Amino acid sequence: MLLIMKNNKRFLNEADKPTRLGFGEGLREAGGVNESVIALGADITGSVNVNLFKKAFPNRFYSLGIAEQNAAGVSAGMALSGLIPVFTTYAVFSAMRTTDQLRISICYNNVHAVIGGAHAGISVGPDGATHQALEDIAVTRALPNMTVFSPCDADQTHLAILAAINKMNGPVYIRFGREKVPNFTGMDYPFHPGKGQLMKEGNDLTIIATGHMVWHALQAAYQMEEKNINARVINIHTIKPIDNEIIIRAAKETGKIVTAEEHQIYGGLGSAITEILSEHYPVPVKIIGMPDSFGESGKPEELMDKYGLTSHNIIKQSLKLLK
Amino acid sequence: MTMKKFTHPSALKPVARNIRESVIRSIANAGSGHTGGSLGLADVFTALYFSIMEHNSKAPHWPDRDRLVLSIGHVAPLLYATLAESGYFPKKELMTLRRLGSRLQGHPGRDHGLPGLELSAGSLGHGLSVAVGMAISAKHKKQQWRVFSIHGDGELQEGSVWEAAMSAAHHKLDNLVALVDRNNVQIDGKTDDVMDIEPLAEKWKAFGWKVFQCDGHDFEDILTTYDKAIAVKNKPSVIIARTHMGKGVAEIENDYRWHGKPVAKDQVEKFINALDHEK
Numbered sequence A: 001m002l003l004i005m006k007n008n009k010r011f012l013n014e015a016d017k018p019t020r021l022g023f024g025e026g027l028r029e030a031g032g033v034n035e036s037v038i039a040l041g042a043d044i045t046g047s048v049n050v051n052l053f054k055k056a057f058p059n060r061f062y063s064l065g066i067a068e069q070n071a072a073g074v075s076a077g078m079a080l081s082g083l084i085p086v087f088t089t090y091a092v093f094s095a096m097r098t099t100d101q102l103r104i105s106i107c108y109n110n111v112h113a114v115i116g117g118a119h120a121g122i123s124v125g126p127d128g129a130t131h132q133a134l135e136d137i138a139v140t141r142a143l144p145n146m147t148v149f150s151p152c153d154a155d156q157t158h159l160a161i162l163a164a165i166n167k168m169n170g171p172v173y174i175r176f177g178r179e180k181v182p183n184f185t186g187m188d189y190p191f192h193p194g195k196g197q198l199m200k201e202g203n204d205l206t207i208i209a210t211g212h213m214v215w216h217a218l219q220a221a222y223q224m225e226e227k228n229i230n231a232r233v234i235n236i237h238t239i240k241p242i243d244n245e246i247i248i249r250a251a252k253e254t255g256k257i258v259t260a261e262e263h264q265i266y267g268g269l270g271s272a273i274t275e276i277l278s279e280h281y282p283v284p285v286k287i288i289g290m291p292d293s294f295g296e297s298g299k300p301e302e303l304m305d306k307y308g309l310t311s312h313n314i315i316k317q318s319l320k321l322l323k
Numbered sequence B: 001m002t003m004k005k006f007t008h009p010s011a012l013k014p015v016a017r018n019i020r021e022s023v024i025r026s027i028a029n030a031g032s033g034h035t036g037g038s039l040g041l042a043d044v045f046t047a048l049y050f051s052i053m054e055h056n057s058k059a060p061h062w063p064d065r066d067r068l069v070l071s072i073g074h075v076a077p078l079l080y081a082t083l084a085e086s087g088y089f090p091k092k093e094l095m096t097l098r099r100l101g102s103r104l105q106g107h108p109g110r111d112h113g114l115p116g117l118e119l120s121a122g123s124l125g126h127g128l129s130v131a132v133g134m135a136i137s138a139k140h141k142k143q144q145w146r147v148f149s150i151h152g153d154g155e156l157q158e159g160s161v162w163e164a165a166m167s168a169a170h171h172k173l174d175n176l177v178a179l180v181d182r183n184n185v186q187i188d189g190k191t192d193d194v195m196d197i198e199p200l201a202e203k204w205k206a207f208g209w210k211v212f213q214c215d216g217h218d219f220e221d222i223l224t225t226y227d228k229a230i231a232v233k234n235k236p237s238v239i240i241a242r243t244h245m246g247k248g249v250a251e252i253e254n255d256y257r258w259h260g261k262p263v264a265k266d267q268v269e270k271f272i273n274a275l276d277h278e279k
């Protein structure tokens, strides 16, 4: 699958790679250049790829056990003492078990602590609903001072954790997935916090996606070209602060919007987009996401298909909107 | 770098009396605030800020200062009164407590820029985790400063406190001294009735802490107990300080209804008078 933009950026998937690995490698890279970076573990460090950092810098890894509320508070204490803590576990725990600590100890104190939300989305698969984080964007983006990153592939996740550590000064939540997915943006594709990315030109409608759904959005757009429909594709890798400008421009220039995310339809990317558009430039919007329901066990691709998180459904919803 | 210290217990008593006066006046002026606990911990705060801690009100960001982590944000009036008494800001600012635009928020908020304030807190059960993070940081950077955290007895009903307690022992944080304000009461009544936290010393011990007990109104006892706790190696220490809610004003002492009740304006002079006639 090859897409060519007018600036000749080619999005080519050379090999599938899990975003969690991009996170782990990026964290290790950040640790190599900045001695203040500390990783905190909550037992599942191998699964979330923090073991890469732990192996490289054993003296800068602190194990806190299966006690996420404490780990979030410890992160705040470290950040208040001049270190840069990165606390990572499954997003269901790091964003939601800890919400009160995120709110007060981290966000109200406005400290530079980085919270990694691994295994986000329904593509976690067979573990089932308990371990599929589908509300973490809603929770974290509601917290004042919090920055929320939702990168689209492994390379972008690598760049996002580097940005969270090197470019930010306040709390950052960064969400990523478990499964191998297309790795198509490349390490040379710049990551600017707070800036949406125009992934493909088009003027008939705009597909705005985040995380794994960006690849599906690109595939949908490409396939629609065969029907002479030119869909614009935007990647929102920073859910907060969100890039109002690129969204409002898309509404003005294309008039119709489809959003896609591995998250509940309430409170996530689709909500953020409609909040902006309803105030600034209302146009028809279709939100694709989990339909206010829990997930379930199944293979990742079976679940993505069942809940409409596919290029096929993006095309279907786009055509409906264009009628 | 550090401030002059009062080494003799008798010198601390008048300081505590003045801090209590500030607590009474600022809460009465605000019309709301937690009187009982603020008065009950006044002797402990006086001992910490005027004898035990290394700090300097003229250099609130001095990197080697000891950190005071107030987990029970509701006794903010006491923290503010103590900071003002230590010279972090003018005492007259205490009269802005809980007012719109004030640096003295109802529960501590660092975003308002009050000098000497280490932590925004008030949701119970958070402070010990933050203190653990600070204590790990000091050790990680091979720095000598210490962390003194302050907790309520009712607060110990929060499960996150025990997560933090476990981690402090695991990481051998002998630069952390926690203190439990053991006044036996919380908003709904006696801790024994609301949710029994005993056997308390045994709980901390079982979590790997060195446990001390003291009379939270006897300066000699407070100072020597802190000395012992600070000297402990390889494990964190906790001091269970027996206190009386409302201490200093006889007519409200040990009355749980004064946990969150403000002093009425017409009670101010009577209460301050009571401080001067305290036995």
Ligand SMILES: [Mg+2]
Residues within 6 Å of the ligand: B152, B153, B154, B181, B182, B183, B184, B185, B186
């Ligand atoms: Mg109490």
